[in-house]
Every structure is written in C-alpha cells, then in structure tokens.
Amino acid sequence: MPSRGLLGRSRELKALRADIERAGLDTLSGRKSPRSRVLLIAGRPGCGRTALAEELLRTLSGAYPDGVLRARLSSPGGTPVPTGDVARGLLTALGAAVPAGSDDDEPAAALRAELAARRAVLLLDDAPGADHVDPLLPDAPDCLVVVVSEGPLTGIPDVRPCTLGGLDGAAAVALLARFAGPVRITVDPRSADSVIEECGGQPAALVLAGGWLAARPKASVSDLRTALREVPVPHEIPVGERPLHRAFHLAHDGLAPSAARMLRLLSLAPPGLVDAHTASALAGCTMETAKTTLVDLAALGLLHQEAEPDDGPSSPGTATGPRYRLPGCLAARAGELLRTHERPAEVKLARARMLERTVRLLQSCRGSGEPAGSPARERAEALPFALRFPSRAAAAAWLRRRRAALLDAARLAVCDGELDTLDRRLIATLVRALMAHEGPDAAAGDLYALHEMVLEVAERRGLGREMAAALLNLADLDGGAGRTEAALGRYRGALEAARSAGDAVATGRALESLGGTYSELGDWQRAADWYGRALELRLSRGESADAARLHGRIGGAHGRAGRWPEALKEWRAAARTSRRLGDLAGQARATAEVAHVQERVGRPGEALRTALEALHTARGAGDAALEAGLQLRIADLLDGLGDPAAARLHRAAGEQLLQDHRK
Numbered sequence: 108m109p110s111r112g113l114l115g116r117s118r119e120l121k122a123l124r125a126d127i128e129r130a131g132l133d134t135l136s137g138r139k140s141p142r143s144r145v146l147l148i149a150g151r152p153g154c155g156r157t158a159l160a161e162e163l164l165r166t167l168s169g170a171y172p173d174g175v176l177r178a179r180l181s182s183p184g185g186t187p188v189p190t191g192d193v194a195r196g197l198l199t200a201l202g203a204a205v206p207a208g209s210d211d212d213e214p215a216a217a218l219r220a221e222l223a224a225r226r227a228v229l230l231l232d233d234a235p236g237a238d239h240v241d242p243l244l245p246d247a248p249d250c251l252v253v254v255v256s257e258g259p260l261t262g263i264p265d266v267r268p269c270t271l272g273g274l275d276g277a278a279a280v281a282l283l284a285r286f287a288g289p290v291r292i293t294v295d296p297r298s299a300d301s302v303i304e305e306c307g308g309q310p311a312a313l314v315l316a317g318g319w320l321a322a323r324p325k326a327s328v329s330d331l332r333t334a335l336r337e338v339p340v341p342h343e344i345p346v347g348e349r350p351l352h353r354a355f356h357l358a359h360d361g362l363a364p365s366a367a368r369m370l371r372l373l374s375l376a377p378p379g380l381v382d383a384h385t386a387s388a389l390a391g392c393t394m395e396t397a398k399t400t401l402v403d404l405a406a407l408g409l410l411h412q413e414a415e416p417d418d419g420p421s422s423p424g425t426a427t428g429p430r431y432r433l434p435g436c437l438a439a440r441a442g443e444l445l446r447t448h449e450r451p452a453e454v455k456l457a458r459a460r461m462l463e464r465t466v467r468l469l470q471s472c473r474g475s476g477e478p479a480g481s482p483a484r485e486r487a488e489a490l491p492f493a494l495r496f497p498s499r500a501a502a503a504a505w506l507r508r509r510r511a512a513l514l515d516a517a518r519l520a521v522c523d524g525e526l527d528t529l530d531r532r533l534i535a536t537l538v539r540a541l542m543a544h545e546g547p548d549a550a551a552g553d554l555y556a557l558h559e560m561v562l563e564v565a566e567r568r569g570l571g572r573e574m575a576a577a578l579l580n581l582a583d584l585d586g587g588a589g590r591t592e593a594a595l596g597r598y599r600g601a602l603e604a605a606r607s608a609g610d611a612v613a614t615g616r617a618l619e620s621l622g623g624t625y626s627e628l629g630d631w632q633r634a635a636d637w638y639g640r641a642l643e644l645r646l647s648r649g650e651s652a653d654a655a656r657l658h659g660r661i662g663g664a665h666g667r668a669g670r671w672p673e674a675l676k677e678w679r680a681a682a683r684t685s686r687r688l689g690d691l692a693g694q695a696r697a698t699a700e701v702a703h704v705q706e707r708v709g710r711p712g713e714a715l716r717t718a719l720e721a722l723h724t725a726r727g728a729g730d731a732a733l734e735a736g737l738q739l740r741i742a743d744l745l746d747g748l749g750d751p752a753a754a755r756l757h758r759a760a761g762e763q764l765l766q767d768h769r770k
Contacts, residue, residue: 113162114285114310115278116155119269123148123163126267127251143229143250145240147260150271152436153311153351156255157232159271163253164228171251173227176200180240181233182515183379183438190242194218195552196511197229197243205552207584214552215242223247231255233435237262273308276300282310283328286317286408291328298328305335307350311408311436315354318407319361355440358407365390369400370409371448372457374441377515379433380413384494388464389457394493401431409437430508455525462529465516467494468505469536475502476543483539503544513537514553521560527568534560555584571608575601579616586624595624615644615653622660631668635661655684655693659700666704675704691728695721699737706744715744735764 126146146163148156164175178193191211198205198214203221206213222229222245234240234256241263244252260266274282280299284292292299306312320331338353359367372389373381381389386397404410410431433441445454467490474487475496487495496502506513517537520530534557541550562577564570582597598620605613618641625634642657662677678700685693698721705714718741725734738761745754 113155113158114281115274116159116162116271119148119159119271120163120166123159123269124166126269127167143245143247143252145244145252145254145260145263145266147254147256147266147268148271149256149258149268151257151309151347153309153434154271154273155310156271158310159269160230160232160253160255164230167228167251171226171228173225175228175230177230177232178243179232179378179435181235181435182377183374183433183435184442185235185435185439187235187239190215190239192514192556193239194243195556198552199507199510205549207551207555207588208590211242218243219245219247222250225250227251228253234260236260273306274303274310274313275308276303279303279306279308279313282313283317283320286314287320287328291320295328298332301332302328302335305332305350306354307347309350311434312350312354314408315351315358318409319354319358322361322407351436352440355437358409359441359444362407365392365396366400366403368448369397370404371441371445373410373433374438374445375454375458375461376433377512377519379435379438380430380509380512381410381433382428382430384428384464384468385461388460391457391460398428405431409433458520458523459526459529462516462520462526462533465513466529466532466536469513469533469540471495472502472506473536473540473543475499476540483543506540506544510541510553514556517557517560521563524567527564531561531564531573551584551587555581558584571604572610572613575605575608575610575613575617578604579613579620582620586620586627591624591628595621598624611644611648615641618644619657619660622664626660626664626667629667631664635664635668635673638664651684651688652690655681655688655690655697658684659697662697662700662704666700666707671704671708675701675708678704691724692730692733695725695728695730695733695737698724699733699740702740711744711747715741715748718744731764731768735761735768737761738764 123146127144148160150156168175176197178197180188180193182188189211191208191214194211194214194217195205197218198221201221203217206217208214225245225247226249229243229245229250229252231240231243231252232255234254236256236258237260240252240254240256240260244263254260254266259268273279280292280296280303283299283302302316303313306316316331316335319334320326320328323330334357335353338356340349340352344352359370362370369386369390369392373379373386375389376385381401383394383397383401386392386401387394390397390400392400401410405412410433413430413432449457470483471487471490471494474481474483474485476499477483477487496505514537517530517534520526520533523530538554538557541553547554558577558580561573562581565574565577578597578601582594582601585591585597586594598617602614602617602621605611605617618637622634622637622641625631625637638657638661642654642661645651645653645657658677658681662674662681665671665674665677678697682694682697682701685691685697698717702714702717702721705711705717718737722734722737722741725737738757742754742758742761745751745757
C-alpha cells in the first residue's frame with residue numbers, strides 16, 4: 108500500500124492556524140469569548156476536507172492536552188445523524204455518563220457541560236448545516252471545534268471558512284506518482300496534466316486514477332487519460348461532481364467481478380465501516396478472501412484503513428482485526444451501482460447474512476463478559492474459532508469501538524422492515540452484550556435507543572408481549588432519569604399492551620411499577636390502589652411470595668398517608684403469608700412493621716410485645732442486621748415505658764450486633 112500523508116494544502120493549513128490565533132469578535136470588543144473557536148473547512152466531498160482537518164489536528168496535538176473527539180454528523184448516504192445520537196457517542200468517548208432518553212437537548216447539554224472545563228478539539232465531520240453543529244458547541248473558550256461541511260455555517264457567529272478547491276499542480280502530480288510511481292508521470296508530463304484536469308484536481312479522483320494506473324504496470328498516463336474521457340457521464344450529474352464520477356466508475360469497472368461485487372455490497376455496511384467479518388458475510392465468501400479483497404481495495408484508494416489500533420491480539424482466527432471505511436463520497440455511488448447490478452433478493456440476502464454474522468459476534472462478545480461456566484460463556488466457546496475473542500478485554504474493546512456501527516446496524520435494520528426477526532435478535536443480543544460488559548447504568552443511553560427500536564418493530568408487527576416489555580423497559584429508564592410523568596405514560600401503555608396480549612407477568616409488573624411511581628410522587632392513595640390491583644392478580648395466580656411483598660408495600664403506602672388501621676391490616680397479612688411460606692426473615696420484617704404501627708397509634712405495650720416476637724423470629728432467620736435494628740427499637744420502647752435498665756441491655760446488644768455485622 109502506498110505511504111499516506113497530506114500533499115499540498117500548506118497555504119490552507121497556515122490560514123487555519125492563523126484563524127486559531129486571531130482575536131475573535133468578543134475579544135476585540137473587550138469581552139472573553141463564551142464559546143469555543145469554530146473553524147470551518149468547506150468544499151465538495153472528495154476534495155480532501157477530512158484529510159486537511161486531520162492534518163491540522165495532528166499539528167495541534169500538543170496544544171490540547173485533553174485530546175481529540177471525532178463525530179460524523181451525516182451517514183454515508185447523506186442522512187443527518189440525530190444530534191442526541193452524536194452527543195451520546197461523544198459522551199461515551201469521554202467516559203462520561205450518558206443521559207437515557209429520546210430527547211436531543213439533554214445529551215447535548217451534558218456534552219457541553221462535560222467539555223466546559225476541558226481543553227480539547229472537537230472534529231465534526233460531514234456536517235449538514237449550522238442547525239446540527241450549534242447544539243454541540245461547548246461553552247468553553249479553551250476548546251477548539253473544527254467543522255467539515257459542504258456549505259457555510261450560517262447563524263454561527265465568528266466562523267471564518269477555509270474553502271477547498273482542487274490541489275495545486277505539484278501536489279496533484281505527487282499524488283498520482285504516489286500510486287503509479289514517478290517514472291510514468293515524469294516521461295509524459297503533458298498527459299499527467301491532462302489527467303489532473305480531467306480529475307478537477309480533486310484528491311479523491313486523483314487517488315482512484317492513480318490506483319487504476321498502479322494496478323496496470325504496462326498502462327501509460329495517456330491510457331489513463333483516454334480511459335477517463337471514455338467514461339459516460341449522465342447529463343443530470345452536476346459539473347463539479349463529474350471528475351469523481353468518472354474516476355470511481357473507471358476504478359469499479361476495472362475490478363475483478365468478485366471484487367467489484369464486494370465493493371458494491373460494502374455500501375450496505377453501517378456507517379461505511381467494514382472488517383473481514385462484515386465483508387465475508389456480505390459477499391458470502393471466506394474470511395481469507397474477504398481479508399485479501401479489502402487490502403486490495405484499500406491499495407486502489409477505494410477504502411481507507413482506520414487509524415485506530417486493533418481491538419486486541421491479532422492472532423489468526425479471532426474476532427479482532429483492522430477496520431476499513433468506505434469514504435462517504437464513494438458510498439453513495441457504490442449504493443447506486445448496487446441497485447443497478449444486484450437483484451433485490453440478493454441484496455436482502457446479503458443484508459441478512461451481515462446481520463446474522465453480527466448477532467453471532469455479539470453472542471461471542473457477551474459470552475466473553477460472563478463468568479466461566481455460565482450458559483452464555485459455554486455457548487460462546489462452542490462458536491467457530493473465527494468468531495471467538497481471545498479475552499474479555501478484547502471483547503470489551505471490540506464492543507466499545509464498534510458500538511456506534513452496531514447501533515446503526517440495528518437502526519437501519521428496523522427502518523428497512525424486511526428482516527424484523529433478525530433485527531429483533533440483533534437488538535436483544537446487543538442489549539445483553541452491553542449489560543455484560545458495561546452494566547445498566549453505563550449503557551443506559553444506548554439501552555433506551557435499543558428499547559425504542561424494539562417498540563417500533565413490535566408496534567409494526569402487532570406483537571403485544573414485546574410491546575409491553577419494551578414499554579416497561581423504557582418506563583424504567585424514564586423513571587431512573589427523573590422523567591416521572593413520561594414513566595407513568597409508558598407504564599400505562601405497557602399495562603394495556605400486556606392485558607391485550609394476555610401476558611400476566613408483564614401485567615403484574617406494570618401494575619407494581621405504577622404503584623411504585625405514585626409512591627415516588629408521594630401520592631400514597633393511588634400507590635396503594637395500584638399495589639392492590641397487583642395483589643389481586645398475584646393472589647389469583649397463587650403467587651404467595653409476591654403477595655406477601657405487595658401486602659407490605661400497601662401497608663407502607665397506608666402508613667405514609669397516616670391510615671394506620673389499614674397499614675396494620677396489611678402488615679399483619681404480610682407477616683401471616685410469610686409465616687405460611689416459611690420465610691422467617693420476611694415474617695420478622697413484617698412483624699417489626701406491625702410493632703412500628705402500634706407504636707405510632709399510641710399502644711407502646713402491644714408494640715413492645717410485637718417487637719419481641721419479631722426479635723425471636725429474626726434470630727431464627729439468622730438476620731443479624733434486622734436483629735440489631737429490633738434490639739435498638741425495643742430499647743427505645745423500654746425507655747418510653749420507664750424501664751431504662753432493660754433498655755440499656757437491649758441497646759448494648761443491638762450496638763454489639765451492628766459492630767459485629769460491620770466486621
């Protein structure tokens with residue numbers, strides 16, 4: 108593969124560096140800028156915008172100790188990425204907490220707050236416009252934001268654009284020579300100038316033209332010029348896009364049929380990221396064939412190898428390895444060729460193979476995060492060697508670096524609507540992998556998005572059970588994030604879906620969750636009412652353990668509302684049910700609550716007797732913490748009844764139990 112590195116653009120780099128140092132409008136007016144400096148690199152796709160941005164960041168590496176954050180604001184097909192998704196990805200890269208929810212404002216605000224005390228560079232690539240950039244700009248004058256876009260950022264103040272055109276002649280010649288070697292260029296400089304003119308000086312077109320020459324050692328630069336001119340160009344293609352159109356079609360048509368087909372199929376990979384596993388699944392070929400073809404396509408300039416390190420040891424046969432990116436300026440063209448060259452059934456089959464391979468990789472990833480001997484770990488170890496990870500750390504790194512692509516894969520599969528069975532499996536396995544490696548709190552933002560996808564598929568397919576499960580999961584996340592009203596709406600929707608599907612388990616969970624949410628709101632009457640409905644369901648199903656727990660929750664709600672007779676009744680029912688089940692610890696806790704209620708209604712003598720009964724039961728259960736709490740409560744009751752000596756004995760016993768329990 109020819110060595111890489113930016114050619115030309117020294118004038119543009121100098122101007123960008125000067126823009127970083129220049130005084131802004133706020134500084135000139137005597138105020139310190141409240142926001143980051145924003146640099147705009149503008150130009151058509153294929154003009155080297157991102158390469159220039161990366162070269163600028165390389166030269167600035169020592170000036171921003173908190174590092175560089177990168178995000179793409181458009182998909183390879185040109186669709187804008189939601190601002191909330193971009194912000195969540197950047198927060199994840201920072202190792203910060205990611206807000207769970209579908210609102211874009213909250214994660215964007217969290218990102219700005221996270222960057223406020225940092226000195227970092229934020230690269231926003233393929234920005235569709237100012238509306239997608241502005242919410243992400245940190246209120247931090249020590250940060251730098253570099254935006255890559257085709258047009259201006261109207262509405263963002265104090266932005267000075269650096270607009271790119273074609274390369275200068277010397278840099279364009281050097282780029283051709285990098286691929287084709289200097290000899291053919293030197294002996295025919297006129298043809299080289301003509302080729303540069305045909306390519307409009309665009310780096311992407313010149314790279315593809317140079318790759319075409321590199322693959323044909325006996326072809327001359329004049330042959331390249333002729334071949335470029337012979338590529339037909341439809342009239343509807345804008346003049347500025349014709350050089351890249353010619354170069355891409357020339358490169359594609361010069362590939363072997365199998366390589367050309369793989370290139371077209373790679374346009375299905377989200378978000379333009381591929382590795383040997385993805386390519387193998389899409390093309391239906393072996394891993395070795397996929398690896399060789401990816402290297403060949405990269406050598407021709409059709410793919411760019413990602414700069415990140417591998418996800419772990421590069422030993423053969425493991426699920427690790429380098430990634431490649433199909434450049435955005437080529438992805439749309441490859442997609443167009445896919446639609447004209449491949450039958451819809453073949454495209455659907457390729458996408459299904461890719462999703463199936465992704466599911467199996469996620470199963471392996473999840474298993475690597477589970478304890479040895481667990482069913483998930485054993486299933487992962489039974490997978491083919493090529494799908495296994497060498498270690499838990501390698502699996503976690505793979506998941507961390509590919510999580511954005513995995514989320515995109517799930518999102519695109521849901522939008523496609525033709526492979527709902529596979530995308531449901533993909534989402535479920537991704538949820539389990541995230542839980543195994545990151546836990547529910549760290550993965551909450553991604554889990555929310557995945558549960559929303561499940562809900563979309565369930566509603567489309569009329570799957571009541573899955574609809575109820577998705578709504579319950581979303582409601583739990585809403586409640587955990589403090590969006591109580593949203594949680595109530597989700598729980599009610601889950602209850603309706605569960606009842607229509609005849610899902611008693613989900614119905615019970617929804618009823619209890621409604622009771623819990625009203626408890627958090629302090630609406631004890633409604634809380635007791637919903638808990639009561641859940642209790643009726645549990646009793647009808649003979650689920651005594653759940654019934655004992657619900658008696659206690661109803662008693663707690665009544666107690667918080669000051670309805671002591673009702674609370675006493677429910678706690679006694681909880682104690683009786685626990686006794687029948689042989690649950691001594693549950694019986695002791697419920698009996699202790701009975702004593703508490705008796706004390707509150709002014710019956711200390713009865714409260715003391717009941718507390719002593721609870722103490723005896725707690726000893727039988729071996730619950731030292733509960734026993735210690737009861738000893739202290741009994742001591743307080745004895746003090747109130749005028750027996751300080753006995754109170755001291757019980758208090759000393761309780762304190763000793765607490766000390767022993769801490770040890």
